[in-house]
Amino acid sequence: MDIATVIGLIGGLGLIVTTIFLGGNVVGFVDIPSAVVVFGGTVATAFIMFPLNVIIGTVKVIMKTVFFKSTDPHQIIRKIIELADTARRESLVALEKVSVEDPFMKKGVMLVADGTEESLVRAVLETEIKFMKQRHLQGQGVLKGMGTMAPAFGMIGTLIGLVNMLQNLSDPASIGPAMAVALLTTFYGAVLANVVFLPMATKLEGRSAEDQLYMEIMLEGVLSIQRGDHPSIVKEKLMAFLSPAMRESSS
Template identity: 55%
Template sequence: MDIATIIGIVVGLGFVIMGIMDGGDIVSYFNLPSILIVMGGTIAATFVAYPMQKVLEAMKVVSKAFTHKQEDPGDIIHKIINLANIARKEGLLALEEASESVNDNFLKKGVMLIVDGTDPELVRNLLETELAFVEERHKNGQGIFEAMGAYAPAFGMVGTLIGLINMLKKLDDPSSIGPSMAVALITTFYGSLLANLIFLPIANKLKLRSREEIQRKEIMVEGLLSIQAGENPRIIEEKLKAFLPPKVRETLDHKQEGVGANG
């Protein structure tokens, strides 16, 4: 569970509600027609802009913004080094048995390509092609939420215009102008809140998750090709650490020193 996403939404809503309560009644901020205009219009525009299947897939992908089950890059490097040691001692064919303990399908596929004696250039092309399609699928999900973040304020303005039109029809009743204006502006409030607290932040979180996954798969590709080339496991380790930020490298080094000391 990614607690940061939940905390961000809850805290954001909390501060908005506190601001509302400080100057008025929260019940007055609830307006069903405004909600229907913003939510209905945003959803409808999204279905117009994207195929239904893509939208439904994006709704499933949104769970990644609330969960954090992705494997640490350091653990991936550790697995690749273990595979490199096996290949160095027992040969590439021994990797077939070792791959049975590999849970990641992408890594397992790469290992089996190596075991089958596939040309290194073809291995790289196959894995990088799959990597490109993964990235493209991620971009589709991100794009849908970015689009919803753009549509919501726009339909908020549509609702405001509808409210203003209705208000202008009642100009002969001065007492209705204030309440009517308030209702008209509530629609813009809903659109801005949904866009800036829900849709756009989720799109950015999905971008971050995508970059993390692509980085892990790039580490796998480089590691597998290095194993196939017969490089020394220590050299492979140093090469793969180059993908990591300095602080993460230091943490990984400390872990390995601890393991070495215990061993």
């Protein structure tokens, strides 16, 4: 679980709720029709903007912002060095018997063990990376789209409320409450966009960049094994992908 996402969501929403409580009128911030207009309208627009399968897939993508198991790049590098050592002591064919958990790395290792040309191995793995990025961009696009539309529907709800209020100007006592209800939709839209949708989209961008980095490490590692590079050389090549701080943490 990504504790940072949980802390951010609870902290952001908690601060808003606490501020409302300190104001003393909690009930005044609850309006079901306003919530329905903003959330329902945002979701409905998402169905217009994106295909159904992309919307359904986004649910899994959203869960990745919370339930996410971080990958240790040093563990990836150690595994590749182990494979390089096996290939040098025995042969590339011997890699078929080595257990590799990561599906992407396993695909590359099997291609090398089967004697596939380096250019083809690179092409296959780079295609895998390319389409992984496209899948992630779709999920980010849905969240960014919803983050854009939530404030828009908040404004639409506010305009609806203002129209209803202006139609009842004969009762001055109802103007204040009606204005408050009208502004609630703008409030709901701003909260959904800036506390939920847009921060999650940004978190997914970071996750995607991280996944791409690790896949590129595996790609370079697999190709180095195929070239017959010494394990120490393989390690130096792969450590170059990491930041100085991450390199020091491995020592």
